Structures are given as C-alpha cells and as structure tokens.
Amino acid sequence: MTDILFTGARLLDPASGLDAPGDLLVRDGLILDHGANLGRPDGAEIVDATGLCLLPGLIDLRADTGEPGHEHRETIASAAAAAAAGGITTLCALPDTDPALDDPALVQFVLRRGEATGSLTLLPYGAATKGCEGREIAEYGLLKEAGAIAFTDGRRAIASARTMRLALSYARAFGSFVVQHPEEPSLAAGGAATEGELATRLGLPGITPAAEAIMVARDIALARITRGHVHFAHVSTAAALDLIRAAKAEGLAVTCDTAPPYFDLNETAIGDWRTYAKLSPPLRPEADRLAVAAALRDGTIDAIASDHQPRDADDKRLPFAQAEAGGAGLATLLGVTLARVHAGDLPLLTALDLLTARPARLLGLPAGTLAKGAPADLVLLDLERGWQVRDGQLPGKAQNSPFDGRALEGRVTGTWKAGRRVFG
C-alpha cells in the first residue's frame, strides 16, 4: 500500500483539541504522523488539501441499514455508499431487522456484509430482547462474542420495566450497555405528531412530549438500582435532557445522543403534511429544539447520530398519520451539524467531537481521532462549500430526507477508510 501525504490541510482533531494547518501521513492504513512539514516520503501519493479541513471519519451510533429483511429500502452496500459520501467511516447498525439480530449467526452475517463493502466499519447492535419483542433478554454474552457492539431493540422501546431492569443488569456482566428508544409506548401508540397546538390545528393524533421524560426517568431509576449503563437514543425534549443532566451529575452510567432533526428542525416542518418530516420521536416545538442545541453545547449530549431510517415512496406517499415515520440521515449528518457551527451556536471542534471522539469513547473504539497509530479513517471537508439537499439526488437508496430542499454549507470532498479512498 502506497503512503498517502495530505498537504496543507487544516487539521481538526477534537480528541486532542488540535486545529492547526499541517500535513498528515498515512502508511499501511494507519495514521503515521501529522504536523507541519513532514517531508515527502518517496513514492507517496500526494493529496493537496490546501483550503480544506482534514478530520477523522465520522462515527455514527445509529442507523437502519435495511438488512436483513428490508432491502427494498436500503442495503448495506447502498448505506455504505451514502455513509462514505457523508464522511461516515464507522456505523452502528440497528438490530430490529427481519429477522431481528438476536442470534450470533445473524450478527456475524451483518458484520460480513459490512466488511464486504470495504468502505465502512459496520458494527451491528445485538437485539436487547429476543426478536426485539421486549419480553425476554437476548444472549448478550454470545452476541457480544459474535461482534455485537451493544444491545437495543432499535425503534422499539423496551416497555416492561422488569425486562429493562434485567437487560441493564445482565449487560453489566459483559461490560456492555443498553440503548433505549425513550418513548413510553402506551402514550405514543397511534400518535403522529407532538401533542400541542400544531397537532390540534392539523387534526393529527398527538404524542405527549412527556412520553419521553417518563421513560427516561424510569430508566434512570433502573440504572441506579442495577448500576447498569443506559444510553438514550435521539433525545428530543428539554424535560428528558434535564433528567439526563441530573443523572450524569449524580454519577450514574447514563449517556445519550440526539439526531440532526431535533436541533435543526421544529414541528412546523410537518406543517404542509410533509411526511418526510414524520419522525420517531416526532419533531418538537421550538423550545425543545433550543434545549437540544443547548445540551450539545454543555456536553449533556454525548453524540450526534444520523438516526438514518430509510423509507421508500410507498412508505411515505400516504396521508400523514398513515405514513411511516423515519428520515434518511447519512448524507446530511455532517452538513446539518455544521449549520450549528455556521450559525455561531456551536464551536467547530465541539461539533466534530460529538461526531468522532465522543462516540468512539462510548463504544471503546480506536477510531475517531487523528492520533498517531489510529486507523486512517479520514474526511476531507470544504467547510464553506454550499450544496442543496435534494430528493432523488442523495447518495444511497433512501431519499426520504426531512431536510429535503435545505441549503447546507460544508461538503465532504473525499473520504478514506483505513487509508483507502472510498469517496470523492
């Protein structure tokens, strides 16, 4: 493998706080060195990065990759193409597939399919409960040995408090954690939008935002008694974030992520019955959006995940309440996060930290940094270059972006996986 030398880049490494011009040298798929004037090793491929940012590949905690069972919406290969275009080099795949990833052989299947892409480290979650049905805990030990990164039922909340208690407790034996979809299902059933004035005017069945805080409060109490680690996915309300902030201050093993729609959009995005903006959890009022943005700044939120949920036209071209929830997110994860930076709301390194080093730490991965010896998962970014999100022109199969039509600033111009160029 030829060496690669990136020259004249703005090196951005949130793990070390580095933001400085310099070169970066890649050898044998690893970062060999970075700094000013590294020299030019014989035969090295030179990538002129003048005017561009060079940062670690993104680590996405949460995406549905369609396989097995929903290949008409997305395949692992198409998700990998979208991920590469979005600068994502490590991606955690949800297990609420068909069949659910509750058997070691299925986890290995997804791992092998991920390896076959050559462009992505695909890390499958194991099912938290057998069949993701919320009743009996799955075989965490055997699943972890097979390669499961952690345990979740994906889009389904673990409704039974007893099952969640056992899951948190049992995961501790294997040093792992449980990811919860924080929404009390008995309050969310049948709902299509956040309960409130807008849902009332549109005549849509509402989901009270308290459905999130109730589940978060319950699971924090369970984390306290089990000493287990609970991670809340796509947190979207001020009330839930306050509970998580307090739990962290108490020293409990509680972490969380959010997804770009919850700090970039509010519920008015569904105003003209745009089913692409129908998400789970539903978009919230502006006050909650502001609370999510504030929690990105103050560190309460540990990571920003794409929450990629591929849906096809048949899923979305329906009356709003009947349409499937979920939005495509791989291609827009970085761009929408950078919108916070361009708005002056979030420092650049803090934003990138939430996409690289912090999720890496949560998962215990060596990636997500420009440190010497780290895998050469790299993204070349033109921070100022504008582009527009357009249905039909997104990489990958899924086109159901809630940001359809949105103008973004900051575009990935190249992605490398273990020293191999996989995009641009």
Place this chain on the structure above:
Amino acid sequence: MSFSFPILPDGHLLAIQGLEPPHIGALLDLAENYALLNRSGKTQRDLLKGRTLINLFFEDSTRTRTSFELAGKRLGADVINMSVSTSSVNKGETLLDTASTLNAMHCDLLVVRHAQSGAPALLSQKVSASVINAGDGTHEHPTQALLDALTIRRRKGRLEGLTVAICGDVLHSRVARSNIHLLSAMNARIRLVGPPTLIPAEAARLGAEVFHDMKAGIAGADVVMMLRLQKERMTGGLVPSSREFFRFFGLDREKLAVAKPDAIVMHPGPMNRGVEIDSAVADDPERSVIGEQVEMGVACRMAVLDVLARDLRRNA
C-alpha cells in the same frame, strides 16, 4: 463426645446465621465421629430409642429426606415421613393447624422443608418438638452447609483462609446463603460468581466478594461450589438460554483450570449436566467430591439429631 456448652441453645436448628464458630466446630467434630462410625459399620441404635422423628416435607425431596431418615434410623429413632402437597398448605393458618396435629402425636424431632422462607421458624414457635430446617424457601438449608463444610474440612484439613467460590443461581439459593454464613463465620473467603441477574441485592454485605466473570471468580480458589440452575429461571427471563449460561457460567475443564490445581468441585445436587456443570468435571474423581457430600450429609444429620436429643434428655 461431650461438650461443656449447649451447642444449639434454643433447641432447634433453624439457620446457620446466628451460630457461633465454637458451635459450628463442635457440630463438625461430632459429625466427623459419626462419619468414621458409619464407615466402620458400627451402629448406635440406643441414642434416640423411643424418640419420634417426623420428616415433614412440603416440597418434593428425595436425597435430603432419605438422608434424615437414615440418620434417624441409625440412631434408633422411630421415623415417620409426612409429605404434604404444597397446594393444600399455602396459608400460615394451615401450617399452624399442622403444628397442633404434630403436638397431639408427641413428636420429638421435626424435620421441615417448606417453600416459604421462615416457615420452620413459625412452626418452631408452635410445636413442642425440636425443629430442624431442611430447607426453607430461599432462606437457609443449614444441614447442607454443615455437610459441605465437613466435606471441605476433611479434604483440606481446615476451613480458615480457604477461598470458596459459590457459583450460579445465588439469588434463589438457600444452600448459598447457609454456606456464606457458615464459611465466613469460620474465616474462609467467599466469592459469589454469577450473572448480575442471579446475584441477590447487597450480597457483598453478607461478607462475600461478587464476580460476574467466572474465570476471575474462581481464579486461585480452593473450592468451587456449583449451584443448581432451575429451568424456571430461563422461562422467567433471568437468563436468556441454557447454552449461554453454560458458556459463561457453567463449570467445565477450561474454567476450572484457573482454580488451584488441587481445587475440589462441589454440588448440592441434583445436577443439571450441561447447564451449570460439565459431566467431565462432575464425574472427575480427582476433583469432584459430590459423592462424599452425600455421605457427609448422613453424618451431619446424625450429629444434629444427637445434639438436639441431648437437650431433650436434659429437659426430660
């Protein structure tokens, strides 16, 4: 043997918790004598002559009931087995009705097994007989702890300073609780090993160290004591499957290799082969003392009956 102090001062054996080391030591010494006597083929059929021992079992049991029956008969007692179906005796009131029936029969020694923790203690307040707890709910099984301790002492020459790993379903185990109390009273180091879902709350407060990784838990142990995992635990969701349990918490040669080279393997029976213990280990004559545990069971129960009968004679 004679003793200068009452070994079971309240006239019952309801629990190990509360017994002092000298009492435990005296019971084990006496039991050791009975073990030798049993092996020599001699009998002592006059000690409990004319005494009535009733085995009152509200839960199915073969080995414990038989062991008490044999112990009573070897000491000359009249032994009666009463098996009471659990369904008819779920209420405390009925249990007390049973007590008055027993009083009318002039029973001297009452061996009780019951699915409810504390049932033998309740009976002991209402019957004139000396009560021996043969296992109550998830509370205690004191004679099992005695026979385990005697087996260990005979193999290792001591209890003090030994490292004993108690592995598996500690949550539901009365055997584990009695063993923790007895072995920690005798200054052994106790480790509890199992998934967090099968370790009771605040187990460390009982004086044990808790491990969720089996190899870490049995590393350097002198004794590896396996517990039975009941099938209901799987359907109750505490453990996802027997294959996973065996893989991570079942005792096989590979895991046993991290214990001391001369570590002994124990099991209170009946075993679930391939769930908590591999046959290769259970049947290994170099390691397994499971057969000896059964033998020591009879000797320990003879010692307990002997001690309680002494009090009966004193009070007569």
